[in-house]
Amino acid sequence: MPVIEITSRAEFYEKILESKDAAILDCYAQWCPPCKAIAPKLEEWSEHYTDVKFYKVDVEAVPDVAQELNVTAMPTFMLFKGGEKVTEVVGAQAGVIENGIKTLLLGKE
Numbered sequence: 747m748p749v750i751e752i753t754s755r756a757e758f759y760e761k762i763l764e765s766k767d768a769a770i771l772d773c774y775a776q777w778c779p780p781c782k783a784i785a786p787k788l789e790e791w792s793e794h795y796t797d798v799k800f801y802k803v804d805v806e807a808v809p810d811v812a813q814e815l816n817v818t819a820m821p822t823f824m825l826f827k828g829g830e831k832v833t834e835v836v837g838a839q840a841g842v843i844e845n846g847i848k849t850l851l852l853g854k855e
Contacts, residue, residue, distance in 0.1 A: 747792050754852040763829045764829060765799070768853075772803070773805050784840065788800060802833055802834065805820060821838055823836075823846070
Protein backbone atom coordinates (compact mmCIF):
# COMPACT_ATOMS: atom_id res chain seq x y z
CA MET A 747 0.00 0.00 0.00
CA PRO A 748 1.49 3.36 -0.97
CA VAL A 749 2.14 6.26 1.37
CA ILE A 750 -0.81 8.65 0.95
CA GLU A 751 -0.29 12.41 0.77
CA ILE A 752 -2.59 14.48 2.99
CA THR A 753 -3.34 17.80 1.33
CA SER A 754 -5.81 19.49 3.70
CA ARG A 755 -6.81 19.79 7.33
CA ALA A 756 -10.16 18.12 6.55
CA GLU A 757 -8.35 15.17 5.01
CA PHE A 758 -6.09 14.93 8.09
CA TYR A 759 -9.16 14.75 10.34
CA GLU A 760 -10.91 12.20 8.12
CA LYS A 761 -7.95 9.86 7.54
CA ILE A 762 -6.24 10.05 10.94
CA LEU A 763 -8.22 11.64 13.76
CA GLU A 764 -11.59 10.11 12.83
CA SER A 765 -10.12 6.70 11.96
CA LYS A 766 -9.89 3.60 14.13
CA ASP A 767 -6.81 2.44 12.19
CA ALA A 768 -3.22 2.44 13.32
CA ALA A 769 -1.50 5.16 11.31
CA ILE A 770 1.84 6.86 10.92
CA LEU A 771 2.11 10.44 9.67
CA ASP A 772 5.34 11.72 8.16
CA CYS A 773 5.50 15.50 8.61
CA TYR A 774 8.07 16.62 6.05
CA ALA A 775 9.23 19.52 3.87
CA GLN A 776 10.29 19.38 0.22
CA TRP A 777 13.66 21.04 0.93
CA CYS A 778 14.59 18.76 3.87
CA PRO A 779 17.49 16.33 3.10
CA PRO A 780 16.75 13.93 6.02
CA CYS A 781 13.10 13.81 4.86
CA LYS A 782 14.22 12.76 1.39
CA ALA A 783 16.63 10.21 2.86
CA ILE A 784 13.98 8.44 4.98
CA ALA A 785 11.19 8.53 2.34
CA PRO A 786 12.21 5.23 0.63
CA LYS A 787 12.18 3.51 4.04
CA LEU A 788 8.63 4.74 4.66
CA GLU A 789 7.56 3.29 1.30
CA GLU A 790 9.24 -0.01 2.22
CA TRP A 791 7.47 -0.13 5.59
CA SER A 792 4.12 0.65 3.96
CA GLU A 793 4.54 -2.52 1.87
CA HIS A 794 5.65 -4.63 4.85
CA TYR A 795 3.35 -3.41 7.66
CA THR A 796 0.01 -3.66 5.88
CA ASP A 797 -2.05 -3.29 9.10
CA VAL A 798 -0.79 0.29 9.49
CA LYS A 799 -1.88 3.18 7.26
CA PHE A 800 0.96 5.40 6.07
CA TYR A 801 0.46 9.10 5.40
CA LYS A 802 2.64 12.11 4.78
CA VAL A 803 1.97 15.82 4.99
CA ASP A 804 4.09 18.64 3.60
CA VAL A 805 4.21 21.06 6.55
CA GLU A 806 4.61 24.05 4.24
CA ALA A 807 1.74 23.06 1.95
CA VAL A 808 -0.64 22.32 4.86
CA PRO A 809 0.61 24.64 7.64
CA ASP A 810 -2.58 24.41 9.72
CA VAL A 811 -2.00 20.67 10.28
CA ALA A 812 1.66 21.28 11.16
CA GLN A 813 0.62 24.01 13.60
CA GLU A 814 -2.09 21.87 15.20
CA LEU A 815 0.43 19.05 15.71
CA ASN A 816 3.13 21.46 16.95
CA VAL A 817 5.66 20.26 14.39
CA THR A 818 8.89 22.15 14.99
CA ALA A 819 11.42 19.97 13.14
CA MET A 820 11.40 17.84 10.03
CA PRO A 821 10.94 15.05 9.63
CA THR A 822 8.61 14.33 12.51
CA PHE A 823 6.79 11.01 12.52
CA MET A 824 3.58 10.77 14.54
CA LEU A 825 2.00 7.45 15.34
CA PHE A 826 -1.75 7.28 15.89
CA LYS A 827 -4.14 4.59 17.08
CA GLY A 828 -7.89 5.11 17.04
CA GLY A 829 -7.46 8.80 16.28
CA GLU A 830 -5.19 9.39 19.30
CA LYS A 831 -1.52 10.25 19.05
CA VAL A 832 0.47 7.46 20.68
CA THR A 833 3.97 8.81 20.21
CA GLU A 834 6.19 10.83 17.92
CA VAL A 835 9.73 10.52 16.61
CA VAL A 836 11.65 13.64 15.62
CA GLY A 837 14.31 13.05 12.98
CA ALA A 838 15.04 10.35 10.42
CA GLN A 839 15.66 7.64 13.02
CA ALA A 840 14.71 4.51 11.08
CA GLY A 841 15.17 2.07 13.97
CA VAL A 842 13.14 4.14 16.42
CA ILE A 843 10.37 4.71 13.86
CA GLU A 844 10.15 1.02 12.98
CA ASN A 845 10.01 0.08 16.68
CA GLY A 846 7.13 2.53 17.04
CA ILE A 847 5.30 0.83 14.16
CA LYS A 848 5.82 -2.58 15.79
CA THR A 849 4.51 -1.21 19.11
CA LEU A 850 1.38 0.09 17.33
CA LEU A 851 0.79 -3.39 15.93
CA LEU A 852 1.27 -5.08 19.31
CA GLY A 853 -1.45 -2.90 20.76
CA LYS A 854 -3.82 -4.09 18.06
CA GLU A 855 -7.01 -5.78 19.20
